[in-house]
Amino acid sequence: MKRSFRQVNVFSSDPLLGNPLAVVHAADGLSEEQMAAFARWTHLSETTYLLAPTDAAADYRVRIFTPGGELPFAGHPTLGSCHAWIAAGGVPHDSRVVVQQCEVGLVRVRRDGARLEFAAPPLRRTGPLEPAVLHQIIKALRLTSSDIRHHQWVDNGPGWCAVMLSSASQVLSLQPDWAALHPEARRGWPPST
Secondary structure (H helix, E strand, C coil): CCCCEEEEEECCCCCCCCEEEEEECCCCCCCHHHHHHHHHHHCCCCEEEEECCCCCCCCEEEEEEECCEEECCCHHHHHHHHHHHHHCCCCCCECCEEEEEECCEEEEEEEECCEEEECCCCCCEEECCCHHHHHHHHHHCCCCHHHCCEEEEEECCCCCEEEECCCHHHHHCCCCCHHHHCHHHHCCCCCCC
């Protein structure tokens, strides 16, 4: 069975400045393995799959994949998927709000003309980073522990960690060791809690 997909540009009207996203329409019936394989093939940071909702309050359901696996929620895939769903003829229950169902639950996307916006779902995890996690980040960012002013989990699905440095110029001067940040390079990270 053929399925259509479109590549959308999120956060910019310039085709080369936004965050690209592949959106597969009518993805019901695809296996998780097929979704993962296609996400690897697109080689984009995320690929989403639009499905019929299983919650009556939702307008559509989405599954979000990176080349490395599935995410329960992510911001630019939420906006890009909503845009693609509307562009393909999707009609929400409420003309002002589109309700997306994803692994973290229902996410309400407000419509203001062509503009879409949402409030991020509640944090699933917060609090200070574990020492092993912080050490890995310090090493990958080529910093010292004294460079970190504050750190914490800001995880609403993707597992984000946040570190605060002393200045914007320090952030802009970072030259990360990308391989050290890659999931396969973090054997056993994050530590189980």
